[in-house]
Amino acid sequence: MTDTEHHVSKAKVSARDVNVHYGEKHALKHVDLEIREGEVTALIGPSGCGKSTFLRCINRMNDLVDTARVSGELVLDGQDIYHPSVDVVQLRARVGMVFQKPNPFPKSIYDNVAYGPRIHGLANDKTELDEIVRSSLEKAGLLGEVEDRLQEAGTGLSGGQQQRLCIARAIAVAPEVILMDEPCSALDPIATAKVEELIDELRENFTIVIVTHSMQQAARVSQRTAFFHLGELIEVGDTERIFTNPRHPLTQGYITGRFG
Numbered sequence: 158m159t160d161t162e163h164h165v166s167k168a169k170v171s172a173r174d175v176n177v178h179y180g181e182k183h184a185l186k187h188v189d190l191e192i193r194e195g196e197v198t199a200l201i202g203p204s205g206c207g208k209s210t211f212l213r214c215i216n217r218m219n220d221l222v223d224t225a226r227v228s229g230e231l232v233l234d235g236q237d238i239y240h241p242s243v244d245v246v247q248l249r250a251r252v253g254m255v256f257q258k259p260n261p262f263p264k265s266i267y268d269n270v271a272y273g274p275r276i277h278g279l280a281n282d283k284t285e286l287d288e289i290v291r292s293s294l295e296k297a298g299l300l301g302e303v304e305d306r307l308q309e310a311g312t313g314l315s316g317g318q319q320q321r322l323c324i325a326r327a328i329a330v331a332p333e334v335i336l337m338d339e340p341c342s343a344l345d346p347i348a349t350a351k352v353e354e355l356i357d358e359l360r361e362n363f364t365i366v367i368v369t370h371s372m373q374q375a376a377r378v379s380q381r382t383a384f385f386h387l388g389e390l391i392e393v394g395d396t397e398r399i400f401t402n403p404r405h406p407l408t409q410g411y412i413t414g415r416f417g
Contacts, residue, residue, distance in 0.1 A: 169194040169334060169364040170215055175229035177210050177219060184210045186388045188229070192334070197356060197365040199379035199396065201372060202411065206385040208368045212336050215366065216252040217245050233334070250277055253327030257339040259319035261311035261326075266303050269311040269322055270294060273330035289329055296362075297325035298355050317348025324355065328363070335359065337367040341374065353378050372412060376400050384408045 170192035177185035185207045192198050192215075200208035210219070217238065219225040231238050238248055250273065261269050270290045273279075280286035290307070294300040299321045303314070311322050320340060327335055337356070341349040356365060356378045369375050375382050376396060383393040384407070392405045403409045 166193045166195050168192065169234065170366075171230075171232045172211070172214070173230040173232070175211070175214060175227065175231060177207075177214065177228075178224075178226045179222065180224040184388055185214070188390045190383055190390055190393060192364060192366055193381065194364050195360060196380040197360050197367060197378050199375035199382045200366065200368045200385060201370075201375050201382060202385035202391075204370075207388040208383075208385045209338055210388075211385070211390075212338055212366060212368050215334065215336055216249050216254055218254070220245065250330045251332050252334045252336060253330065253332035254336045255320070255323050255327055255338070255340045258343050259316055259323050261314070261319050261322050263310065263312055265308045266294075266311045266314070266322060267307040270325050270329045273326065277330055279330060293325040293329040294322075296328055296359065297321045298351060298358075299325055315348070317344050317351060320344060320348070320352060321355065324352075324359075328359070332363065334364045334366065337365065339368055339370060342370060349374075372400070384411060386411070 168191040172188050172190045175185060175188045176183065188211060190211070200212060202208050213219045214227055214231055215238075219227055227239060233251065236243070262272060264272070267290055270293050271286055274286060274289050280289055291300060294303065299318060302318060311319065314322060341352050344352065353374065356367065359365060367378065379396045381393065382396045382399040384391045384399065384405075386407050392399065392403060392408045399408065400412060403412055
């Protein structure tokens, strides 16, 4: 089945001819990719292939790199996110991010999650803020473990709990898209399994894009997979098809472990 044969869900994010240069280095080359609403899209490929660079285009994290130049069009719900009128702070509220290493703020568990809603004025009073914090922790599968110690430091949690706290923090501002840059690479297998289970639950409410080094993880959590190589998008399609019947020899070679 090709991508055109069943457009079940609409595109949430569309990239058209997206290029990224870091100084002289052409890191991302003419990428066209649709991220569909309510699905998990996995970006796979060898180190340095451009998958994290592409991920960082979607919430304009590349703006923070002095040498980075982004061209082409990246559209979120019909709006070009690189248009001068776009408020980057608002964009990053709509497009949350979870990083490779858990990075809780040096604040209490409660304040970690309350941080975004406070900044964006999402709660009218303490009761509403409490509700946002509790429901975000619950959605992140963490409430039961930390309910009695919300005032303790987030940095005191285990690695896996810290990562779920960061996920709770990301979803507290009610984003539409969550970007995950290798969210399990610093975690043990048990913590990884919890985060993967969580990703599956979260896609009911969020569109998720995950960069992963683990092909097994991509196969387990995603509905669509995009394979990058040397800055180019080589192939994209339904995850099952990409892993069982890749069309491009480079994809085939990567999936069967011939390189990477």
